[in-house]
Amino acid sequence: MLENYLPIVVFIFLGLAFGAGPVLIGYLLGPSKPDPEKNSQFECGFPAFDDSRMYFNVRYYLVAILFILFDLEVAFVFPWAVVQSQLGWFGFIGMTIFLSLLVVGFIFEWKKGALEWE
Amino acid sequence: MTSAQILFYTFSFFLVASSLIMIFAKNAAKAVLFLVLAFFSVAGLWILLEAEFLAITLILVYVGAVMVLFLFVIKMLNIDKSTLRAKFAGYLPLGLIVAAIIVAEMTMVLGHEQFGLNIYPAPEKASADYSNITILALQLYTDYVYPFELAAVLLLIAIIAAIALVHRPEQNRKKQDISEQVSVRAKDRLRIVSIAKNNKEVNND
Amino acid sequence: MGFWNAITNFITQTIPWFDGILASIIIILIKAFALIIPLMLMVAYFTYAERKVIGYMQLRLGPNRVGPKGWLQPIADAVKLMFKEIIFPTKADVYLYLLAPVLAIAPAIAVWAVIPLDADLYIANLDVSLLYILAVGSIGVYGIILAGWASNSKYPLLGALRSASLLVSYEIVIGFALVTVVMIAGSVNLNAIVEAQKGSILHWYWIPLFPMMIIFFISALVETNRAPFDVVEGESEIVGGTHVEYSGMTFAVFFLAEYANMILMAILAVIMFFGGWHSPFEGVPYIGEFFSWVPGLVWVLAKATFFMFAYLWVRATFPRFRYDQIMRLSWKVFLPFTIAWIFVVALMTQLKIGPWF
Numbered sequence: 001m002l003e004n005y006l007p008i009v010v011f012i013f014l015g016l017a018f019g020a021g022p023v024l025i026g027y028l029l030g031p032s033k034p035d036p037e038k039n040s041q042f043e044c045g046f047p048a049f050d051d052s053r054m055y056f057n058v059r060y061y062l063v064a065i066l067f068i069l070f071d072l073e074v075a076f077v078f079p080w081a082v083v084q085s086q087l088g089w090f091g092f093i094g095m096t097i098f099l100s101l102l103v104v105g106f107i108f109e110w111k112k113g114a115l116e117w118e
Numbered sequence: 119m120t121s122a123q124i125l126f127y128t129f130s131f132f133l134v135a136s137s138l139i140m141i142f143a144k145n146a147a148k149a150v151l152f153l154v155l156a157f158f159s160v161a162g163l164w165i166l167l168e169a170e171f172l173a174i175t176l177i178l179v180y181v182g183a184v185m186v187l188f189l190f191v192i193k194m195l196n197i198d199k200s201t202l203r204a205k206f207a208g209y210l211p212l213g214l215i216v217a218a219i220i221v222a223e224m225t226m227v228l229g230h231e232q233f234g235l236n237i238y239p240a241p242e243k244a245s246a247d248y249s250n251i252t253i254l255a256l257q258l259y260t261d262y263v264y265p266f267e268l269a270a271v272l273l274l275i276a277i278i279a280a281i282a283l284v285h286r287p288e289q290n291r292k293k294q295d296i297s298e299q300v301s302v303r304a305k306d307r308l309r310i311v312s313i314a315k316n317n318k319e320v321n322n323d
Numbered sequence: 324m325g326f327w328n329a330i331t332n333f334i335t336q337t338i339p340w341f342d343g344i345l346a347s348i349i350i351i352l353i354k355a356f357a358l359i360i361p362l363m364l365m366v367a368y369f370t371y372a373e374r375k376v377i378g379y380m381q382l383r384l385g386p387n388r389v390g391p392k393g394w395l396q397p398i399a400d401a402v403k404l405m406f407k408e409i410i411f412p413t414k415a416d417v418y419l420y421l422l423a424p425v426l427a428i429a430p431a432i433a434v435w436a437v438i439p440l441d442a443d444l445y446i447a448n449l450d451v452s453l454l455y456i457l458a459v460g461s462i463g464v465y466g467i468i469l470a471g472w473a474s475n476s477k478y479p480l481l482g483a484l485r486s487a488s489l490l491v492s493y494e495i496v497i498g499f500a501l502v503t504v505v506m507i508a509g510s511v512n513l514n515a516i517v518e519a520q521k522g523s524i525l526h527w528y529w530i531p532l533f534p535m536m537i538i539f540f541i542s543a544l545v546e547t548n549r550a551p552f553d554v555v556e557g558e559s560e561i562v563g564g565t566h567v568e569y570s571g572m573t574f575a576v577f578f579l580a581e582y583a584n585m586i587l588m589a590i591l592a593v594i595m596f597f598g599g600w601h602s603p604f605e606g607v608p609y610i611g612e613f614f615s616w617v618p619g620l621v622w623v624l625a626k627a628t629f630f631m632f633a634y635l636w637v638r639a640t641f642p643r644f645r646y647d648q649i650m651r652l653s654w655k656v657f658l659p660f661t662i663a664w665i666f667v668v669a670l671m672t673q674l675k676i677g678p679w680f
Contacts, residue, residue, distance in 0.1 A: 015429030015432035019425030019427070019428040023573055029405050030572070058284055060190060061190055064491065067494070068187055070495040071182065074502065075175050079254055081503075083252055092670075094259055098269075098270040101270040106277075108277065114285045115650075170449070171454070182458060182461025186464055250450060251511060
């Protein structure tokens with residue numbers, strides 16, 4: 001089994017090299033004429049009013065939390081999906097209970113308006 | 119040293135080193151990235167133990183989801199470092215006590231008596247057609263179906279808690295109601311006024 | 324492993340002292356370059372195809388100046404980007420700023436290790452290769468978040484925030500949609516999933532999972548930031564999104580990652596729903612045997628080309644969605660529907676309906 005992971009490791013390093021390589025080539029080949037105007041952050045024709053690190057709507061945070069929870073559910077459902085034909089009706093009922101609890105949470109979320117974007 | 123040992127020590131080194139950098143990093147975003155590296159090292163260690171499903175799930179859930187949330191939080195909080203420093207000294211004694219308790223507990227649990235090689239011998243090398251995920255699934259959804267359902271309850275509680283903590287119903291929000299838009303009829307929006315035909319007073323000049 | 328074995332045998336026979344872990348790494352590297360270099364060429368000519376196809380759809384000619392019919396255009400673009408200055412914004416966090424494109428492309432390359440392009444044309448055969456793709460694919464979000472954060476500029480930050488929320492929302496949808504495939508195939512190994520679709524065109528999973536296929540395709544559009552869901556870039560709203568502060572090769576790397584992901588998603592759709600390397604004429608009398616000599620790679624690429632064309636077609640056809648509409652689509656339409664479809668598939672497998680189970 002472990003020998004299957006050798007190509008994975010090689011590919012991860014290759015991926016990093018394919019990211020770093022072109023940037024390095026561009027850095028070596030391209031000109032470098034820094035200019036305070038050019039290096040300033042992009043704005044629509046006037047200097048920036050304030051720092052760009054600003055506060056955000058808490059809704060994005062909620063999406064991230066809900067994503068973690070649903071991602072965990074996906075991680076639970078995948079092994080079941082592999083063996084569900086072997087498990088038969090027992091597995092079916094087990095997953096029905098599991099997913100119904102998820103659906104209860106989902107309905108709660110929907111009714112509370114957590115999925116609304118204005 | 120066998121190649122497995124070399125790999126083990128490499129992953130362990132990266133795990134310990136990246137965890138330390140994570141703790142001491144001043145920039146919160148860098149701390150998160152080193153935590154990601156720590157998770158990758160742990161995944162490598164788990165793959166050495168032939169627990170490939172768990173290793174991949176660790177990446178999927180922790181690196182792909184939890185750390186993304188951390189980056190979100192870092193982006194949103196405009197952390198003022200000086201106040202953090204000021205509070206650090208105040209929390210130090212309490213933190214040290216908690217750390218000491220954790221270390222004591224870990225040594226008790228992970229000591230020779232409970233987890234030595236004589237109690238849990240190293241697992242045998244799996245055969246070529248061994249499928250980690252199938253064996254795990256056949257156990258999880260039959261013998262351990264009760265804890266599995268409890269996990270669902272836990273996740274449900276987490277969903278409700280997250281909404282209770284974060285979600286605030288806002289007043290006068292402008293949102294789109296698609297069904298209302300679709301079901302609108304011309305006569306709701308448009309009033310057709312009939313104008314008398316020979317209206318002499320209107321002069322179009 | 325016909326083709327790869329031939330390479331391995333050739334090397335081990337010509338150089339007898341060549342063995343051990345270093346030898347296997349070198350063999351993997353040779354295989355990897357045999358995969359990645361054609362992939363990069365495909366990416367380059369995909370951008371050309373995009374400009375041409377959309378050009379013709381909008382009654383324009385598209386690029387036609389560089390080389391015959393503009394065939395050298397992608398090469399010219401690459402060379403030009405190489406000689407452009409890489410700008411380091413004064414307020415940016417330089418290390419994270421340079422790390423972001425690397426983190427964007429590394430997962431886009433790393434997933435290709437497990438993609439089977441033919442019955443014996445793959446580099447690694449993991450038992451959990453589908454989960455590996457999902458796990459590594461989810462790391463792509465870091466590239467976008469870090470690009471937005473490290474640039475320390477408003478438009479990238481807004482773009483990153485929007486994009487990250489979108490990507491994570493649709494990752495769940497893709498996860499649940501692929502669960503249905505795994506349920507029928509009974510495996511999370513891509514080779515086994517394709518093998519389970521053997522038989523004829525009717526055995527492919529696009530019939531029982533037709534809605535899931537549509538959902539997967541639309542989610543793939545979102546995951547790769549394609550129009551009509553490209554609010555990340557959204558020129559009219561936030562200029563260029565996360566890429567605003569990037570120039571020269573740093574921008575090109577983001578671009579490469581995006582197009583490599585598009586090709587990946589097209590091939591993944593083929594593997595999941597369209598029988599991978601199996602010929603569409605399989606099981607048909609006479610015609611099936613007539614086409615049996617065609618290598619599986621050709622079928623995979625032919626089917627993937629259809630999806631890649633569909634990406635361009637969609638981009639030329641639809642106007643951009645509004646952000647709240649995309650979020651609504653994922654959480655309120657796709658997610659409930661995929662969960663319901665898991666039940667449908669579970670019932671179908673338990674009652675053994677159709678030739679798929």
